[in-house]
Amino acid sequence: MRRLSRNPASLLGAALVVVMILLALVGPPIWEQAATRIDPAQINKGASGGHLLGTDALGRDLLARTLVATRLTLGLAFLATVIGTVCGVVLGALPSLLPRKAGRVVVAAVDILIAFPALLLAMFTAVVTGLGAQGAVLGIGVALAPTFARLTHTLTASIAGADYIAAARMLQVPRRRILVRHILPNIAEPLILNAAQSMGSALLGLSAMSFLGMGVQAPSYDWGRLLNEAFGHVYVTPSAVVAPATAVALAGLGFMLLGDTFAKAAAGPGDPVGKRVAPETAPAQGTPVPDAVLEVRDLTVAFPGGVTPVRQLSLTVREGEIVGLVGESGSGKSMTAAAIGQIVPYPGLAGSARTRLCGTELDGLTDAERRKLLGSSLAMVFQDPTSSLNPALRVGSQLAEVATLHGGATRAEARARAVERLARVHIKHPAQVVRQYPHELSGGMRQRAVIAMGLMGTPRLIIADEPTTALDVTVQREVIKVLREVVDDTRAGALFISHDIAVVSELCDRIAVMYAGRIVEELAADTLHDARHPYTQALIGSLPDMDTDRSRPLTTIPGRQPSPGDVGEGCSFADRCALATARCRTSRPELVTTFNGHAVACWEAR
Incomplete structure (x- = not known):
């Protein structure tokens, strides 16, 4: 908290995240009606007194739709982060549970996945599992998993030689119990901090998937879907992309700054049986x-x-x-x-x-x-x-x-x-x-x-x-x-x-x-x-x-x-x-x- 209060960037990140969470909670009840009201007389209009950032192809207010879309956007990003975290931790922990040769195969597979571009991996997964919000969430989750797997494996290896781990091995405690009881609790903090940073990456990735037409499908909409719909007439009414683009940028920036602050604070001031x-x-x-x-x-x-x-x-x-x-x-x-x-x-x-x-x-x-x-x-x-x-x-x-x-x-x-x-x-x-x-x-x-x-x-x-x-x-x-x-x-x-x-x-x-x-x-x-x-x-x-x-x-x-x-x-x-x-x-x-x-x-x- 001291680091947060002393660093302007940290305060900015925290403020942005708090605002986004509040919008996700109150947005739909307050602006749902304005976001769904169709007005044929206001189709693809630019910014005006009645519509501060313009309207879409059905005359719906773009600012209201952006505020309402906050809940779905953050919710999907959170689900993708959870999927990536859980899958990555399990994958990274497998080498400590499996026999040595099998563990090396898992580590090699993780190395290959990390070398593969994350967005391409997400798109491939989305195509296989089906287009839409579900496929996009799974795709982003799979894309995040290799990073968490590498981090989990590295952290596990860093404390594998601790005396309390050696004592548990001497007692012949099962590997699964050693992992769950002794290793994972001691590496949970950096994993949680990395998850905070990954939330921003998941949000950007999901918005990119929806913008490309592989994410959220109509009639549902998130920020990426709003950008997709506005892109066709961006040169006529540029204000159409301002609200969703600004929301994506600010939310991603907020989670990135806050996660980076937590990681630096946790780091401190500089810090198998043969x-x-x-x-x-x-x-x-x-x-x-x-x-x-x-x-x-x-x-x-x-x-x-x-x-x-x-x-x-x-x-x-x-x-x-x-x-x-x-x-x-x-x-x-x-x-x-x-x-x-x-x-x-x-x-x-x-x-x-x-x-x-x-x-x-x-x-x-x-x-x-x-x-x-x-x-x-x-x-x-x-x-x-x-x-x-x-x-x-x-x-x-x-x-x-x-x-x-x-x-x-x-x-x-x-x-x-x-x-x-x-x-x-x-x-x-x-x-x-x-x-x-x-x-x-x-x-x-x-x-x-x-x-x-x-x-x-x-x-x-x-x-x-x-x-x-x-x-x-x-x-x-x-x-x-x-x-x-x-x-x-x-x-x-x-x-x-x-x-x-x-x-x-x-x-x-x-x-x-x-x-x-x-x-x-x-x-x-x-x-x-x-x-x-x-x-x-x-x-x-x-x-x-x-x-x-x-x-x-x-x-x-x-x-x-x-x-x-x-x-x-x-x-x-x-x-x-x-x-x-x-x-x-x-x-x-x-x-x-x-x-x-x-x-x-x-x-x-x-």
Whole structure:
């Protein structure tokens, strides 16, 4: 509204639209009689005192007919816009519902339709469906649909990678439900704004169709039909085209200006699960590790072009244990979590020699069985709580979805459970919070709400992917405390991912250090001071404490981590390691257990 009041063009557009709507409401009752009165003595007369803009071939007042025609013209334009919007949204949403190949066919069809001239497409549709108002409305609706389809597809793709969408996919929520509940509400605003602009285009298109004789037919009339009737004697009485032509121009301009204003205001001040791939090696399946809630062997994630962010990673998480996965950004930590939850983004491929969750081999399950196991036994807490929660839904509604979808709970039962779970993670006034939207909560409350969402079922494994990165120090401690309490109370296992080795050492029971897609060291958290891998030692050394000499520069690790597509045959850390030898650069060391479960992958540390 502020933008509307400050911009003269916006005010003009709003005024024109309001006037047109008022004319559509009051026009027929007031001027219907004058618009239909036939006067043989006034046939094709020019402007006069009795007829300000002249008369038509039957002596009817053209100004009155133009005012009366406002209702039909705007009504048909509105219907055409609705048809174009609905058809376009459905067409644009199909690629997210159909299998990938079928979705590509739909996208290609939309591209072809957009390349086809809109008016020609409308005329073709009108000829096929029959001339008249119905055919013209369908034609304009079909012509508008490709634009809405492209916009819907683009907007859908832009939020497809959001954490709350990934969480829904991890829960194996049906695609149709994800689209209707999570995607469409978050792209509704730009679609509505585009519809306001398209109303002007529909009005102009329908007027053009009627002017060409393919739209409204006599005795009905809209502005385009009035132009068609007046065109034959425009050179004799030019005033005959003034009223309908002015009405078309002003109405189209009004909707265009208003839609453009809304779009700029909304923009602000400037504003699939991957397939399986064979691992590099496939050792024997072996027997399950006792009391393990997660057991992964030789997990590999690859993307086209030789990009492999995770390489033969093996990891075990036991009941009541928190395992920390620590490393620099780009080391593959989050991709490991995505592979475990089976939400590796397309076109990524993930595979392992063994992936067991709660003692069950995932590869041996059907899609329905895997969906049920992951939805009930695995909870994921993502890094950014703002993107983890759907901004279009209330907090309680999002928490209740897990209980209703996988627990068979009623809405009342799910709501009561949501209140109880929010209270468990120390959120004050949980009954009030369930009625709020995510933006009404603080960052710490949102993160605890995400943890509560994971507890809506009975998870045996909790994966927390850098849940404290975006929070201040005091809130970080609160979230860490909540995670520790949850694990102690439920005896669930937890995989805590972070780049902060200090936070990991405080919270976790065991620590796995990851570098360039591989685990290079694994040890108990209370023995972190005995780390033997040069990279782990460098991470520890780069953390200042109260005893650090402030007169000396902070310890840093020279060089940079190799990208996932540039990892060589030798040790990935060799180029940054002061202890590296010729052997380190040509031969990769395996992760070998030395003593008390302490494992290290380094030639010089054995």
